[in-house]
Amino acid sequence: MVSTENFPSIQLSTGGAIPLLAYGLGTANFKSGSTDVDKSIIADTKTAILAGFTHLDGAENYGNEEELGIAIKESGVLRSKLFVTTKVYRSISSPKTALAVSLKKLDIEYVDLYLIHAPFWDEQEKGISIEKAWQEMEELHGKGLAKAIGVSNFGISEFERIAKIAKIQPAINQIEYNAYLQSPELMEYHHRHGIATAAYGPLIPITKGTPGPLDTIIEELAKKYSKTPTQILLRWAIETGVVAITTSSKEWRMKEALGVGEFKLDESDVEDIRKAGSKKHMRIFWTKNYRD
Ligand SMILES: NC(=O)C1=CN([C@@H]2O[C@H](COP(=O)(O)OP(=O)(O)OC[C@H]3O[C@@H](n4cnc5c(N)ncnc54)[C@H](O)[C@@H]3O)[C@@H](O)[C@H]2O)C=CC1
Ligand SMILES: O=CCc1c[nH]c2ccccc12
Numbered sequence: 408m409v410s411t412e413n414f415p416s417i418q419l420s421t422g423g424a425i426p427l428l429a430y431g432l433g434t435a436n437f438k439s440g441s442t443d444v445d446k447s448i449i450a451d452t453k454t455a456i457l458a459g460f461t462h463l464d465g466a467e468n469y470g471n472e473e474e475l476g477i478a479i480k481e482s483g484v485l486r487s488k489l490f491v492t493t494k495v496y497r498s499i500s501s502p503k504t505a506l507a508v509s510l511k512k513l514d515i516e517y518v519d520l521y522l523i524h525a526p527f528w529d530e531q532e533k534g535i536s537i538e539k540a541w542q543e544m545e546e547l548h549g550k551g552l553a554k555a556i557g558v559s560n561f562g563i564s565e566f567e568r569i570a571k572i573a574k575i576q577p578a579i580n581q582i583e584y585n586a587y588l589q590s591p592e593l594m595e596y597h598h599r600h601g602i603a604t605a606a607y608g609p610l611i612p613i614t615k616g617t618p619g620p621l622d623t624i625i626e627e628l629a630k631k632y633s634k635t636p637t638q639i640l641l642r643w644a645i646e647t648g649v650v651a652i653t654t655s656s657k658e659w660r661m662k663e664a665l666g667v668g669e670f671k672l673d674e675s676d677v678e679d680i681r682k683a684g685s686k687k688h689m690r691i692f693w694t695k696n697y698r699d
Contacts (some may be wrong), residue, residue: 410667415427415668417603417648417650419520419557419578419579419603419659420463420495420555420576420578420579420601420603421548421555421556421557421575421576421577421578421601421665422548422554422555423519423520423555423602424490425451425462425489425490425519425520425579425605425650426461426462426650426670427645427649427651428460428462428641428645428650428651428653428664428665428667429460429462429463429464429490429492429532429537429605429650429651429652430452430455430456430460430462430464430465430652430653430661431607431652431653432452432464432465432466432469432471432474432475432654432655433449433464433466433468433469433607433654434453434568434654435654435655436452436469436471436474436499436654437449437469437470437471438471439470439534440470440639441470444473444474444477444695445471445474447482447656448471448474448475448478448672449474449477449530450476450478450534451543451656452474452475452478452479453481453482454658454661455661456478456479456482456484456489457482457664458658458665459662459665460486460661460665461464461488461489461490461601462489462490462492463475463479463489463490463492463563463648463677464492464569464581464605464607464652465491465492465493465494465513466493466494466495466496466508466522466524466562466610467493467494467495467496467497467498467505467508467524467685468494468496468497468524471562472493472509472512472513473512473513474493474515475526476512476515477514478512479491479513479514479515480514481563481637486515486516487595489519490519490520491519491520492514492518492519492520492521492522493506493518493520493521493522493641494511494521494523494524494559494581495509495521495522495524495540496524496525499523499524499528499535499540500534500535500540501534501541501543502521502523502544502547503547504542504544505546505550506518506521506547506553506651508630510552513610513670516552516555517551517552517554518552518553518554519553519554519555519670520553520554520556520557520578520579520638521544521547521548521552521553521555521557522554522556522557522558522559522579523537523541523544523557523558523559523561524560525542525559525560525693525696526558526560526561526562527560527693527696528683533684534629537565537568537569538568538569538571538572539591540686541569541572541573541577542572544556545573545574545575548575549657553577554679555579556575556577556578557577557578557579557580557581557602557603558577558580558581558604559580559581559582559605560580560581560582560583560693560696561580561582562593563593563596564594566580566596566600566602576600576601576602577602578602578603578693579602579604579605579650580593580597580604580605581604581607581650581652582603582604582605582607583607583608583690583691583692583693584605584606584607584609584685585608585609585610585611585612585613585640585650585684585685586621586640586680586681586683586685587611587612587614587619587621587643587687587689588608588611588615588636588687588688588689588690589684589685595681595690603650604649605647605649605650605651605652606644606650606651606652607652607692608691608692609641609644609651609652609653610641610653611689611691612684612689613636613640613642615623615635615689615691617687619685619687620683620684620687620691621680621683621684621685622661623658623678624679624683625639625640625680627657628672628680629677631676632670634654634666634670635663635666637653637660637663637664638664638666638667638670639669639672639680641664642667642670642671643655643670643672643677643680643681645667646671646672646677647677647681651667660686688689
């Protein structure tokens with residue numbers, strides 16, 4: 408088993424250390440509609456934990472928090488060895504109620520990280536605001552129900568709204584991030600304000616972005632390091648100081664991803680990927696909300 412137990416982590420400003428590689432349940436294992444427990448989601452997630460993933464990325468919206476909780480229990484891995492993230496979106500009018508429901512479904516006492524999933528809703532119409540939601544997130548952190556609190560899909564304007572009322576700044580922003588979507592201004596804001604970054608879609612340059620300006624360099628670096636294009640791209644995200652959130656229902660892909668803990672990229676190669684990637688701009692998720 409390749410363990411990420413000793414996988415590099417980064418300290419979060421609101422508490423805890425977040426492993427730089429995570430297994431996500433929001434794409435390959437996304438569950439829409441059915442309320443029946445999906446045994447294949449339990450099996451995939453348990454396989455990921457037993458393969459060595461210790462950071463699990465869930466959400467209310469993914470419809471599979473119960474499966475995640477069962478996989479955690481059945482894996483036999485100590486809760487204290489795992490970093491569990493979940494998010495609130497559809498129940499944003501009351502994160503306190505939403506987290507109580509999530510904790511019951513996950514069958515755990517606390518989450519390591521709780522995120523506002525996205526700021527994209529008609530706030531006025533629904534009588535909600537990210538400011539009010541954030542104040543409830545701070546209360547949940549104060550009660551120890553969320554060891555760290557953060558956001559996802561926030562931009563600088565949303566951060567500036569939160570900054571006006573926050574007692575605790577968001578510890579992290581989970582965003583679509585890869586060499587084709589580097590968001591330099593937002594990343595600079597993160598660095599300046601001590602906000603960590605987690606990347607979803609880190610493999611988009613090879614899963615959805617080919618043919619593209621990265622193709623040649625990724626192949627060349629895969630040969631140079633005797634690694635796969637997947638491992639090169641995941642390592643690139645991590646070398647830029649970003650948590651990489653990936654997924655697969657195949658055990659060999661899970662182990663492939665976990666292999667990023669076994670090598671480092673030369674700084675010059677990190678920069679070459681950054682330069683080549685900046686020649687193309689590509690966003691896959693939440694496109695109706697972003698004005699790229
Ligand atoms: N906060 C948010 O709004 C969002 C969060 N997420 C989170 O991020 C997680 C990961 O997102 P993804 O886009 O799935 O991550 P990703 O970009 O790492 O893609 C993973 C997919 O790529 C496949 N793959 C791996 N190597 C490949 C290769 N060489 N060729 C072709 N396919 C390959 C895997 O089998 C898997 O299906 C989600 O499960 C979810 O937890 C995802 C989207 C939005
Ligand atoms: O966390 C979000 C995961 C997700 C899966 N599909 C879509 C489509 C649009 C936005 C987010 C997502």
